[in-house]
Amino acid sequence: MLAVGVALIPLAYLATRAGEAGWDRMADELFTARTGELVVRSVALATVVTAACTALGVTLAFLVTRSDLPGRRLLGVLAALPLAVPSYVAAFAWVSTLQGDAGVGSFAGFWAAALVLTLVSYPYVYLPVAAALVGSDPAQEEVARSLGRGPWRTAVGVTLRQVRPAVAAGALLVALYVLSDFGAVSILRVDVFTRAIFTAISLGFDRTGALVLSTVLVALTALVLLAEQFSRRRAARYARLGGGAARPPGRVRLGRLRWPAVLGVAGVLGAALGVPAVSLLRWFGEGVSRPGSLGELADAAANSLGVALLGTGLTMMLALPVGLLSARAPGLLAMALDRLAYLSHALPGLVIGLSLVFFGINVAYPLYQSVWLLALAYAALFLPLAVAAVSAAVAQAPPGLEEVARSLGRRRAHVLRTVTVPLAAPGIGAGAALVFLTCMKELPATLLLRPTGMDTLATGLWTRTSVAAYAAAAPYAALLVLIAAVPTWWLSARTGVLTRTGG
Amino acid sequence: MAELRIADVHKAYGRVRALSGVHLTVRSGALVAVLGPSGSGKTTLLRCIAGFEPPDVGEIRLEGRRIAAPGASVPPERRRIAVVPQEGALFPHLSVLDNIAYGLDRAARRAGRATAVLELVGLAGLQDRMPHHLSGGQQQRVAVARALAPRPPVVLLDEPFNALDAALRAELRRDVWQALRADGATAVLVTHDQAEALSMAEEVAVMRDGRIVQSGPPELLYGSPADPWVAGFVGEAVWLPAVLDRDRADTPLGTIRLTALEGSAPTGTVRVLLRPEQITLVPPGAPNAVAATVVRRDFYGHDAMLALRLDDGTRVAARIFDPASAPPAVGDEVCLHVRGTARAFPPGERASGRRPRGRRPSGPA
Numbered sequence: 001m002l003a004v005g006v007a008l009i010p011l012a013y014l015a016t017r018a019g020e021a022g023w024d025r026m027a028d029e030l031f032t033a034r035t036g037e038l039v040v041r042s043v044a045l046a047t048v049v050t051a052a053c054t055a056l057g058v059t060l061a062f063l064v065t066r067s068d069l070p071g072r073r074l075l076g077v078l079a080a081l082p083l084a085v086p087s088y089v090a091a092f093a094w095v096s097t098l099q100g101d102a103g104v105g106s107f108a109g110f111w112a113a114a115l116v117l118t119l120v121s122y123p124y125v126y127l128p129v130a131a132a133l134v135g136s137d138p139a140q141e142e143v144a145r146s147l148g149r150g151p152w153r154t155a156v157g158v159t160l161r162q163v164r165p166a167v168a169a170g171a172l173l174v175a176l177y178v179l180s181d182f183g184a185v186s187i188l189r190v191d192v193f194t195r196a197i198f199t200a201i202s203l204g205f206d207r208t209g210a211l212v213l214s215t216v217l218v219a220l221t222a223l224v225l226l227a228e229q230f231s232r233r234r235a236a237r238y239a240r241l242g243g244g245a246a247r248p249p250g251r252v253r254l255g256r257l258r259w260p261a262v263l264g265v266a267g268v269l270g271a272a273l274g275v276p277a278v279s280l281l282r283w284f285g286e287g288v289s290r291p292g293s294l295g296e297l298a299d300a301a302a303n304s305l306g307v308a309l310l311g312t313g314l315t316m317m318l319a320l321p322v323g324l325l326s327a328r329a330p331g332l333l334a335m336a337l338d339r340l341a342y343l344s345h346a347l348p349g350l351v352i353g354l355s356l357v358f359f360g361i362n363v364a365y366p367l368y369q370s371v372w373l374l375a376l377a378y379a380a381l382f383l384p385l386a387v388a389a390v391s392a393a394v395a396q397a398p399p400g401l402e403e404v405a406r407s408l409g410r411r412r413a414h415v416l417r418t419v420t421v422p423l424a425a426p427g428i429g430a431g432a433a434l435v436f437l438t439c440m441k442e443l444p445a446t447l448l449l450r451p452t453g454m455d456t457l458a459t460g461l462w463t464r465t466s467v468a469a470y471a472a473a474a475p476y477a478a479l480l481v482l483i484a485a486v487p488t489w490w491l492s493a494r495t496g497v498l499t500r501t502g503g
Numbered sequence: 504m505a506e507l508r509i510a511d512v513h514k515a516y517g518r519v520r521a522l523s524g525v526h527l528t529v530r531s532g533a534l535v536a537v538l539g540p541s542g543s544g545k546t547t548l549l550r551c552i553a554g555f556e557p558p559d560v561g562e563i564r565l566e567g568r569r570i571a572a573p574g575a576s577v578p579p580e581r582r583r584i585a586v587v588p589q590e591g592a593l594f595p596h597l598s599v600l601d602n603i604a605y606g607l608d609r610a611a612r613r614a615g616r617a618t619a620v621l622e623l624v625g626l627a628g629l630q631d632r633m634p635h636h637l638s639g640g641q642q643q644r645v646a647v648a649r650a651l652a653p654r655p656p657v658v659l660l661d662e663p664f665n666a667l668d669a670a671l672r673a674e675l676r677r678d679v680w681q682a683l684r685a686d687g688a689t690a691v692l693v694t695h696d697q698a699e700a701l702s703m704a705e706e707v708a709v710m711r712d713g714r715i716v717q718s719g720p721p722e723l724l725y726g727s728p729a730d731p732w733v734a735g736f737v738g739e740a741v742w743l744p745a746v747l748d749r750d751r752a753d754t755p756l757g758t759i760r761l762t763a764l765e766g767s768a769p770t771g772t773v774r775v776l777l778r779p780e781q782i783t784l785v786p787p788g789a790p791n792a793v794a795a796t797v798v799r800r801d802f803y804g805h806d807a808m809l810a811l812r813l814d815d816g817t818r819v820a821a822r823i824f825d826p827a828s829a830p831p832a833v834g835d836e837v838c839l840h841v842r843g844t845a846r847a848f849p850p851g852e853r854a855s856g857r858r859p860r861g862r863r864p865s866g867p868a
Contacts, residue, residue, distance in 0.1 A: 398592070400588055400592045401592050401594060403553070403555050403579065403586070403588075404586055404588060404592050404649075405594070405605065406554075406578070406579040406580045407553050407554070407555075407579045407580070407582070407584060407585055407586040407650075407659075408580075408585060408605055408606030408649065408650070408653060409580050409581070409583060409606050409653055409655075410580055410605070410606065411580050412578075412580070415580075418605070419594055422596045423594075423595070423596060
């Protein structure tokens with residue numbers, strides 16, 4: 001319940017403010033051509049990016065885990081790394097790279113944003129799908145083959161259907177992420193909800209306008225969640241049937257497609273990783289040569305790590321019970337908890353930040369201006385990530401094992417510790433790493449809630465880019481990407497791409 | 504050692520009634536088989552005993568102590584009832600030894616209980632293997648060892664030999680039986696395999712539609728089934744129309760003595776039950792012999808089953824032993840003779856529920 005409480009703070013704030021503003025004011029703001037335009041553009045962007053991420057993520061996951069793609073171990077790990085690149089860093093890298101050739105402003109707008117967002121958020125689909133593909137039961141595929149289906153038809157008709165829950169969960173995250181992303185769309189000047197809300201607050205101090213727009217954004221998110229819920233109802237909860245002993249699944253032979261496939265994967269990785277890397281390296285040399293910058297950089301890095309760890313710890317603590325509940329007792333309550341946590345995820349970090357400032361001043365003053373409030377913001381923001389990871393992981397640990405353990409005289413808590421958690425540990429660890437990463441990258445809430453004078457890598461980067469000090473910003477960006485790459489690497493390795501697919 | 508007493512247990516899942524009034528008493532140290540077709544509620548009964556499901560109505564007592572009643576259930580971990588699930592369900596992240604030691608306290612671990620049980624199930628030397636490196640039979644042995652290790656007073660086995668091939672199954676049955684006896688545990692074995700139930704258990708409880716329709720020693724169940732359905736489920740049945748004459752029945756196979764019964768026996772026109780092994784081949788011209796034609800012959804090695812047609816069209820089956828010596832062929836004329844007594848049933852009931860031949864898939868029963 002505590003977890004839901006945390007997730008509900010921002011919604012409560014929205015409701016309170018909306019109540020203060022009154023319906024007439026709301027209606028005036030709501031029914032305008034501009035709002036309609038924003039809805040269309042936001043939805044279009046979310047749709048395009050989600051579709052692209054699903055296609056890209058599933059294809060990559062399949063190639064890496066289930067085909068004889070040359071160099072698949074390395075490619076498999078590299079493919080997860082774009083997760084370490086914050087969307088604003090990627091957008092900035094693309095803009096600064098392309099500006100040199102084609103002049104200012106050529107790389108902007110809807111399709112540019114769609115490209116950049118796809119390249120940074122496809123790992124949300126890729127990682128869970130790769131994990132599910134490695135863990136799925138090969139017997140069903142073998143049956144399909146024995147019934148006369150070829151390897152490709154089996155892959156499409158059986159294998160991909162088996163991992164549908166993972167695909168759906170990943171696509172949901174992408175859709176929510178795109179709806180709430182702020183960095184890339186503002187750098188690439190696409191007028192969607194988040195950018196409009198930010199403009200309303202930072203330029204016009206128009207809280208009611210921001211509020212109305214946030215409300216519509218929340219409604220959009222609710223629609224996405226509802227749609228996902230319907231698709232989930234038809235899909236079965238998945239678990240390996242039968243004994244716990246796993247056999248590694250078979251691989252599809254690519255034949256003549258081998259090298260084109262490698263080229264394709266390398267092309268995606270080049271766009272997602274190469275462009276930011278080259279651009280950052282170019283600015284990096286200029287950045288670190290300035291005097292005094294190294295100390296600041298080290299401080300910011302330490303702050304980033306500390307705050308992200310704190311946020312991750314708090315988030316995971318809150319997510320474990322919710323995830324367990326939604327996997328073990330899929331009742332109405334668990335579903336509502338699960339959905340509510342998602343709903344708050346789509347609120348822009350900005351709104352979360354503002355609502356927690358409000359909360360800190362009015363309700364929990366001792367927390368105000370402390371890292372704890374920031375950690376709370378992270379928890380409110382990233383609870384769904386963690387809940388999704390925990391419940392998927394726990395769903396992989398069959399309840400029959402817990403029953404056996406209890407019949408051997410072990411208490412629930414002991415069973416949880418010795419059976420459920422070890423079995424779900426890879427998934428839970430992956431969730432924690434994902435939360436940690438996202439905390440490191442989070443920008444708007446950090447900007448609003450950090451204690452005065454404290455700089456993290458993300459805020460340091462932001463402060464410097466906003467005054468166009470690209471050279472000074474680059475070391476922050478580079479370090480941020482490097483530090484974020486560590487959990488990403490581990491995450492990618494834990495899905496089994498590294499360890500279990502060798503051979 | 505503990506006596507298990509199940510009284511009037513009901514359990515429904517939504518509209519599906521899995522158990523509707525189960526009564527069963529398992530004597531201390533006995534091995535009781537709950538035998539029933541898929542969907543008869545036997546696995547639900549086992550889950551109620553283990554404490555994984557609370558009964559809706561009724562109570563379960565272990566050594567006089569009430570462990571399950573609506574609203575007052577002892578949690579599974581405090582019942583001291585171990586379970587061997589269908590597919591073993593070994594903990595995939597633990598080695599064989601750690602799996603077995605899972606339910607042991609520190610003192611028992613130090614005393615080497617885990618290795619002792621491992622030896623008991625015939626897997627000495629495999630303690631460091633991981634479950635996925637074991638064959639199906641070995642996994643099942645580890646599951647049995649894991650259940651026996653803490654010396655539970657009661658062990659529940661849920662179709663534990665289901666997934667194994669016939670030779671392995673017989674061997675494992677024997678070993679498990681010995682291991683259970685060595686510990687003196689009370690055991691409940693749930694199965695749909697009548698051969699398994701009859702051969703392993705001291706008492707068999709036949710379950711159908713959420714009720715126990717008959718329970719007793721295997722010999723009684725086979726020889727004196729309570730109704731035609733049980734008769735057909737626990738073995739091959741030969742049904743003959745008959746007219747009663749006090750303690751004898753006139754049948755197409757001649758006059759047969761009836762099994763002595765307590766209570767009221769049916770009178771007039773009835774059906775009588777014979778087992779195929781009661782019908783033997785005799786040389787032509789023997790007294791009381793009845794002629795028949797061989798319609799089909801199923802050869803099993805140790806015996807063979809003959810499907811026969813009498814001259815009046817009645818179909819019967821005979822099991823012949825030592826079939827290799829003088830095998831009658833299809834179409835041959837043979838002479839039949841009935842040994843032993845027959846059990847009479849009222850004529851109306853249909854003998855449904857044929858015994859399953861060989862293995863058949865079993866869902867949650």
